[in-house]
Amino acid sequence: MRLSIIFLSFLSNFVFAASAPNFQGDLMDGGRTSLKEELAKGKPLLLSFWATWCSPCLDELDHVGANLKQEALNLSFLTVNADTSETSAQVKPTYRLHKFSFPVIQDPKHDILNKYHSDGTLPFSVLISPSGQIVETFNGYSEGMYAKIKNYVQKQDQKSSAPAKTEAKPTEKKK
Amino acid sequence: MKERLKTSMATVGCGLLLCAASIQAVEEESTGMSAVHFTVTDHLIFSNAKDPVFIGPQPVSLFMHEDRPRLEYDNYALGIHFTNQFTTNGSKERNSPFFLEKAYGTAEWTNWDLKLGDSYQELGRGIALSLFDNPAFGQNNTVQGVAARFHPSVFDGTVFGGRVNSITNPVAINPLPDPLLTHNMYLAGGSAKVEVAKQSHLGVQYVASYSQQADTLNIDHSWNTAGVVASKENIVDGLDFYGESNLMKNEVKLPISQRLDDGYGSYGSVIWSPAPWQVRVEGIDYRNFNYPFQRPPTLEDSSVAYITTDNESAGRVYGEYRAPESGASVYSSFLGGWDRDHLAPIYHPILGSKFNGPGRTEYELKAGYRTMAEYAQMWHAGLKWKIHTFKGQAFELNGTSINWQHNLATVQLTKEYRNILSATYTFSERITTTLGYEYVPTNTANLGNHFFNFGGTYKTGALSTKAFLGQTSGGVQCAGGVCREVPPYSGAMVETNYVF
Numbered sequence: 011m012r013l014s015i016i017f018l019s020f021l022s023n024f025v026f027a028a029s030a031p032n033f034q035g036d037l038m039d040g041g042r043t044s045l046k047e048e049l050a051k052g053k054p055l056l057l058s059f060w061a062t063w064c065s066p067c068l069d070e071l072d073h074v075g076a077n078l079k080q081e082a083l084n085l086s087f088l089t090v091n092a093d094t095s096e097t098s099a100q101v102k103p104t105y106r107l108h109k110f111s112f113p114v115i116q117d118p119k120h121d122i123l124n125k126y127h128s129d130g131t132l133p134f135s136v137l138i139s140p141s142g143q144i145v146e147t148f149n150g151y152s153e154g155m156y157a158k159i160k161n162y163v164q165k166q167d168q169k170s171s172a173p174a175k176t177e178a179k180p181t182e183k184k185k
Numbered sequence: 186m187k188e189r190l191k192t193s194m195a196t197v198g199c200g201l202l203l204c205a206a207s208i209q210a211v212e213e214e215s216t217g218m219s220a221v222h223f224t225v226t227d228h229l230i231f232s233n234a235k236d237p238v239f240i241g242p243q244p245v246s247l248f249m250h251e252d253r254p255r256l257e258y259d260n261y262a263l264g265i266h267f268t269n270q271f272t273t274n275g276s277k278e279r280n281s282p283f284f285l286e287k288a289y290g291t292a293e294w295t296n297w298d299l300k301l302g303d304s305y306q307e308l309g310r311g312i313a314l315s316l317f318d319n320p321a322f323g324q325n326n327t328v329q330g331v332a333a334r335f336h337p338s339v340f341d342g343t344v345f346g347g348r349v350n351s352i353t354n355p356v357a358i359n360p361l362p363d364p365l366l367t368h369n370m371y372l373a374g375g376s377a378k379v380e381v382a383k384q385s386h387l388g389v390q391y392v393a394s395y396s397q398q399a400d401t402l403n404i405d406h407s408w409n410t411a412g413v414v415a416s417k418e419n420i421v422d423g424l425d426f427y428g429e430s431n432l433m434k435n436e437v438k439l440p441i442s443q444r445l446d447d448g449y450g451s452y453g454s455v456i457w458s459p460a461p462w463q464v465r466v467e468g469i470d471y472r473n474f475n476y477p478f479q480r481p482p483t484l485e486d487s488s489v490a491y492i493t494t495d496n497e498s499a500g501r502v503y504g505e506y507r508a509p510e511s512g513a514s515v516y517s518s519f520l521g522g523w524d525r526d527h528l529a530p531i532y533h534p535i536l537g538s539k540f541n542g543p544g545r546t547e548y549e550l551k552a553g554y555r556t557m558a559e560y561a562q563m564w565h566a567g568l569k570w571k572i573h574t575f576k577g578q579a580f581e582l583n584g585t586s587i588n589w590q591h592n593l594a595t596v597q598l599t600k601e602y603r604n605i606l607s608a609t610y611t612f613s614e615r616i617t618t619t620l621g622y623e624y625v626p627t628n629t630a631n632l633g634n635h636f637f638n639f640g641g642t643y644k645t646g647a648l649s650t651k652a653f654l655g656q657t658s659g660g661v662q663c664a665g666g667v668c669r670e671v672p673p674y675s676g677a678m679v680e681t682n683y684v685f
Binding site for chain 1: 222224253255293307310311318384454458461463467483505509512577614644647649684
């Protein structure tokens with residue numbers, strides 16, 4: 011009986027599709043944003059979770075941020091900072107030191123992080139389609155991450171710019 | 186009484202949600218998204234090792250699982266967090282087929298949020314109150330009640346109240362003990378922050394807490410804490426200030442009513458960060474600030490455990506230079522403080538650097554020395570060397586050495602030398618493997634001096650799997666701002682995380 015309950019609880023997880031959990035948050039430079047507001051721009055969204063004490067996180071942001079500046083992909087980039095009150099004083103100085111220029115939501119209580127990634131390991135990034143579906147998640151930093159994101163974004167651009175098909179009109183019979 | 190309280194809270198909560206929904210007019214443009222979302226984050230650990238809680242001579246097979254399903258519709262969400270735990274040969278008290286750990290409903294609009302059920306709460310920098318989730322140590326404390334937040338452009342106010350709900354079956358190796366085994370804790374409080382000028386904020390905060398004995402239901406301890414917060418960003422270009430001060434009234438009610446000394450908890454920081462430089466000056470002043478649910482700044486480096494935070498004053502200066510082109514950095518910090526419990530000064534200088542070497546190599550170095558008069562001395566050093574081999578592959582060597590001598594708890598000097606070396610190879614973004622070796626020459630023969638372990642991770646899409654086999658010597662482990670001493674581990678473990 012116990013095993014059945016455990017097994018069913020576990021198995022039930024495989025039934026449902028992966029849609030991105032909704033969130034709202036305060037931006038570091040003032041104002042607020044939400045998943046809906048970001049997706050309303052009509053672009054895929056790259057959501058990256060990071061912390062100042064996480065060295066691979068900073069490497070990832072340096073790498074992705076620099077590439078996005080150079081290539082101007084049709085992509086929204088939003089980061090969520092997971093520094094708790096212990097290290098939150100370091101967030102802005104680290105941001106300035108690395109010359110980051112992307113928006114940051116501060117999530118010291120991990121309200122947003124827990125929706126996406128319950129074990130809390132960083133870095134963690136999620137690529138979300140314009141319709142709010144999770145396309146891919148990136149657990150840890152890897153060099154191939156940006157190439158995958160770019161590949162997806164370019165495919166999306168091709169789909170949206172492909173000419174619409176028209177129905178063939180019946181040819182008139184020659185007299 | 187608990188059942189009636191839960192039912193009452195649920196009824197009040199539903200009523201509030203309905204009222205709120207009818208008052209607030211929701212106007213949103215359609216984004217083409219489905220309005221209904223269902224997500225699940227799943228976490229599982231299977232371990233075969235000696236049970237650290239129900240200690241016995243033989244390894245125990247333990248299956249620990251937790252799920253966090255969440256249903257969202259528009260601005261509303263419902264979620265639960267449940268755990269399953271099962272053992273084949275361990276203590277029967279470990280068996281828990283299904284336990285509902287947390288449950289919540291939320292409503293979020295532009296200017297305000299409402300939460301019913303379990304929510305995480307924190308005041309200021311966590312000195313007065315911090316209820317948080319730290320999965321590495323199995324800590325997950327929430328307020329089970331009501332919380333509301335109102336945040337138009339220049340004002341941010343929060344109120345909350347309820348019972349502290351700590352997790353019963355944490356999915357973690359060596360979790361922290363449940364702080365509420367013999368007691369219930371009730372609290373109510375809030376904070377208000379106003380933007381008085383551009384990027385300048387003033388705020389107040391308050392929390393009242395009561396500890397109740399679980400068997401007799403008598404209140405045996407109370408805390409009342411009030412505080413003020415001030416912050417100013419960009420005083421001049423890149424210069425920020427933050428200050429917080431709290432006063433705590435501390436009263437023991439049983440077995441006899443007794444007012445304890447007032448507690449004071451303050452933190453301040455001045456940070457100047459015009460790239461490529463960063464200079465931080467921080468200070469803490471904690472006097473008799475002993476509260477069970479807090480996570481205050483300690484100013485200590487993450488590689489070493491702090492000794493005490495409820496009766497200590499300290500200041501730290503941190504400086505860093507980061508070369509814009511290469512990304513190489515060098516940093517240094519110095520902490521000086523006074524421990525009031527031991528009446529001893531504390532000094533802790535640290536030096537570190539991160540830079541790229543020839544041949545696609547990366548280096549990270551850090552070394553420090555912490556001294557607390559005749560009570561404790563600690564040398565610590567760390568080295569990370571990484572080389573990128575083939576495309577998408579890398580080899581990484583991590584070494585840490587801690588040499589700690591102290592007589593904080595005993596007259597006799599305790600020596601602890603811990604040396605940890607691990608080699609990790611990344612085959613691809615999906616697969617890594619790690620070989621680890623720990624040498625602890627100060628351990629007695631029965632504890633062992635040499636510890637070998639092997640592990641690997643596999644990641645694909647939303648799934649992450651880790652496997653571990655071998656032994657660790659335990660010692661100080663820090664994660665998410667919390668440091669603690671963990672016991673040794675010897676066995677096998679598999680851990681998975683999945684997001685649906």
